[in-house]
Amino acid sequence: MSDFNMPSLGADMDEGEILAWKVKPGDSVRKGDVLLEVDTSKAAFDVEADHDGVVEEILVEPGRKVAVGTPIARIRQTGEALAKPAPKPVAPHLRITPLARVVAKDLGVDPAKIGRGTGIDGAITRADVERAAAKHEEPHVEKAPPPPSGADKSKREGLRDAIAAAMSRSKREIPHYYLSQTIDLEPALNWLEKLNAGRPITERILSPVLLLKAVAHAIWEVPELNGYWTDGALNQSESVHLGVAISLHSGVIAPAIHDADDMSLEQLMAALADLVQRARHGTLKASEMTDSTITVTNLGDRGPEAVYGVIYPPQVALVGFGAVMSRALVIDGQLVARRSVIATLSADHRASDGHRGGLFLRAIARLLEHPESL
Amino acid sequence: MSRTLSYREALHDAHFQALSEDPRVFLVGEDVNCYGGTYAVSKGLADHFGADRVIDAPLSESGFVGAGIGAAMGGLRPIVEVMTVNFSLLALDQIVNAAATLRHMSGGQISVPLVIRMAMGAGRQLAAQHSHSLEGWYAHVPGLRVVAPATVADARGMLLTALADPDPVIIFEHVGLLALTDELPDDAGAVEIDHAAVRREGSDVSLITWGGNLPKALEAARQLEAAGISAEVLDLRTLRPLDDAAIVASVSKTHRAVVIDEMWKTGSFAAEVCTRIMEQAFFELDAPLRRVCSAEVPIPYARHMELAALPSVEQIVQAATEIARHE
Numbered sequence: 001m002s003d004f005n006m007p008s009l010g011a012d013m014d015e016g017e018i019l020a021w022k023v024k025p026g027d028s029v030r031k032g033d034v035l036l037e038v039d040t041s042k043a044a045f046d047v048e049a050d051h052d053g054v055v056e057e058i059l060v061e062p063g064r065k066v067a068v069g070t071p072i073a074r075i076r077q078t079g080e081a082l083a084k085p086a087p088k089p090v091a092p093h094l095r096i097t098p099l100a101r102v103v104a105k106d107l108g109v110d111p112a113k114i115g116r117g118t119g120i121d122g123a124i125t126r127a128d129v130e131r132a133a134a135k136h137e138e139p140h141v142e143k144a145p146p147p148p149s150g151a152d153k154s155k156r157e158g159l160r161d162a163i164a165a166a167m168s169r170s171k172r173e174i175p176h177y178y179l180s181q182t183i184d185l186e187p188a189l190n191w192l193e194k195l196n197a198g199r200p201i202t203e204r205i206l207s208p209v210l211l212l213k214a215v216a217h218a219i220w221e222v223p224e225l226n227g228y229w230t231d232g233a234l235n236q237s238e239s240v241h242l243g244v245a246i247s248l249h250s251g252v253i254a255p256a257i258h259d260a261d262d263m264s265l266e267q268l269m270a271a272l273a274d275l276v277q278r279a280r281h282g283t284l285k286a287s288e289m290t291d292s293t294i295t296v297t298n299l300g301d302r303g304p305e306a307v308y309g310v311i312y313p314p315q316v317a318l319v320g321f322g323a324v325m326s327r328a329l330v331i332d333g334q335l336v337a338r339r340s341v342i343a344t345l346s347a348d349h350r351a352s353d354g355h356r357g358g359l360f361l362r363a364i365a366r367l368l369e370h371p372e373s374l
Numbered sequence: 375m376s377r378t379l380s381y382r383e384a385l386h387d388a389h390f391q392a393l394s395e396d397p398r399v400f401l402v403g404e405d406v407n408c409y410g411g412t413y414a415v416s417k418g419l420a421d422h423f424g425a426d427r428v429i430d431a432p433l434s435e436s437g438f439v440g441a442g443i444g445a446a447m448g449g450l451r452p453i454v455e456v457m458t459v460n461f462s463l464l465a466l467d468q469i470v471n472a473a474a475t476l477r478h479m480s481g482g483q484i485s486v487p488l489v490i491r492m493a494m495g496a497g498r499q500l501a502a503q504h505s506h507s508l509e510g511w512y513a514h515v516p517g518l519r520v521v522a523p524a525t526v527a528d529a530r531g532m533l534l535t536a537l538a539d540p541d542p543v544i545i546f547e548h549v550g551l552l553a554l555t556d557e558l559p560d561d562a563g564a565v566e567i568d569h570a571a572v573r574r575e576g577s578d579v580s581l582i583t584w585g586g587n588l589p590k591a592l593e594a595a596r597q598l599e600a601a602g603i604s605a606e607v608l609d610l611r612t613l614r615p616l617d618d619a620a621i622v623a624s625v626s627k628t629h630r631a632v633v634i635d636e637m638w639k640t641g642s643f644a645a646e647v648c649t650r651i652m653e654q655a656f657f658e659l660d661a662p663l664r665r666v667c668s669a670e671v672p673i674p675y676a677r678h679m680e681l682a683a684l685p686s687v688e689q690i691v692q693a694a695t696e697i698a699r700h701e
């Protein structure tokens with residue numbers, strides 16, 4: 001029998017709230033199966049089993065918040081005696097609007113605890129969820145404060161707090177340096193258009209995927225940008241887990257695409273689509289939130305030409321892409337209009353120097369000039 | 375400089391401009407020449423442009439709509455006036471089986487740059503055979519563009535843009551709007567017909583409508599404001615292709631919507647709008663959707679009965695209040 005403890009889902013997490021168990025006593029689980037859903041201050045994550053076995057006992061019920069490392073379940077190694085099956089829990093049907101459900105997830109509010117809402121026929125509305133969140137934040141206040149007007153205060157908390165902590169720490173501790181390079185994308189986009197022309201729409205590759213692949217391969221050439229700065233030293237990572245910045249209602253998160261450098265474009269496309277969808281639905285896995293070895297942010301579709309990002313500690317580099325747009329470039333002595341993008345690198349000067357950072361951006365540019373190699 | 379004119383005058387001016395600027399343009403329909411049009415839109419045009427370009431047609435919708443299609447295929451720019459949408463049912467075959475399909479069936483070789491204008495809608499005691507709202511039937515058909523001018527500016531401008539379209543465009547002119555007046559600049563002309571327009575900004579509930587019900591929605595929004603509910607009024611303008619982005623943007627802002635449609639509720643165009651909201655903005659909704667449509671009866675003749683059968687300002691206010699009052 002072994003205890004299953006509340007895992008750490010990020011450097012800034014010291015406690016987590018159990019939202020729901022996905023297993024019950026008596027269930028067989030395999031390593032990697034989702035055991036439960038945990039809410040950190042950032043978002044809800046699925047937590048996976050770390051070995052095969054049978055769930056013997058659930059120690060902490062949903063709705064409770066416990067510190068990282070607290071035993072929350074007992075899992076028996078396969079082969080030990082079977083436990084009595086527990087009665088099936090019955091999920092109550094909630095009368096809640098779709099928007100309120102989304103906001104509840106964002107704010108970490110359990111809508112089942114709100115009771116009757118103030119919406120039509122007692123439906124729980126966004127306002128009910130926000131009131132519940134405000135109460136939750138200040139449990140010692142007798143009367144709930146009036147709902148905030150204009151900007152939505154409770155939404156700023158949670159993920160916003162986590163981002164604030166991580167970004168402040170980054171700017172406090174990490175001596176950033178910044179480089180940028182304009183990359184001619186005509187070869188890559190032409191190649192991609194030809195590739196896509198022969199494919200059904202559902203199997204087409206989007207250009208951001210090409211950029212991700214180029215970053216993943218450029219890391220092979222400048223590996224010191226991939227890893228963590230911990231205990232005063234650079235710990236380079238063998239694997240390339242690309243963190244991809246995804247904007248949600250409540251803020252930005254950067255879950256990882258594991259082993260992105262080993263993926264084909266098709267696999268990378270599928271992985272990205274899957275990641276974005278699950279990030280929006282709040283069903284990311286814990287490992288995806290903690291494993292990124294370098295982060296890529298692409299603000300191109302919002303219009304900025306270049307993004308000079310803040311590194312997510314303890315990572316040591318962040319790559320940014322701006323808008324793909326037609327620019328006047330000089331090619332072979334001729335001034336021509338070419339679709340191009342500005343790639344930027346924010347890097348930790350403790351771990352690398354501008355010389356190596358420059359080589360990294362140049363490698364990205366070279367790979368994109370020969371897209372067939374990707 | 376600007377001047378005040380009616381929706382009817384705006385339609386007339388648009389025809390005058392189109393006929394003046396392009397010798398390929400002509401108007402054909404019942405009573406458009408001698409009588410000046412059933413709704414007096416073409417009054418005086420025959421005197422100015424002659425009987426070759428303002429043509430009285432026999433009472434045969436299938437015939438003169440078909441003639442319009444042929445003329446368009448031959449390079450002219452016909453405007454076909456069908457007296458009301460009810461009578462257009464006689465020309466459904468020409469519109470649905472010919473005008474809408476020829477580009478597709480000829481592999482892109484044949485264009486049908488045809489404009490068909492139809493009066494529609496109830497409110498003038500014209501009873502069950504002259505009061506229909508069937509714009510959703512036409513909006514169902516690929517190959518057609520369907521527009522519904524709801525303002526004097528759109529009445530002035532949509533015809534000109536429709537004439538520039540290489541494919542058939544149907545313009546629905548609600549008879550309840552003909553007397554509407556507004557001030558337009560002297561150089562008012564063509565308007566784009568690709569996008570919906572927010573006619574009034576609001577934050578609590580979206581009132582989504584088009585054509586003849588826009589004035590009712592705006593009046594409802596005024597009454598709602600007095601009751602502390604901020605209503606946004608979205609005029610769809612073009613029913614096919616529908617501006618999904620504008621609908622989603624408005625609902626994402628207000629999180630509630632009432633769709634106002636003079637069609638009967640069963641199979642109404644409002645049903646299509648609601649479905650698109652469910653498909654594309656489900657997680658933005660903070661209340662169930664509401665529709666305000668016509669009662670499921672043939673439109674009555676008696677004044678009080680007719681009014682009772684049509685969407686009313688009171689119904690819009692009630693529906694919006696029901697879903698928006700809780701915050």
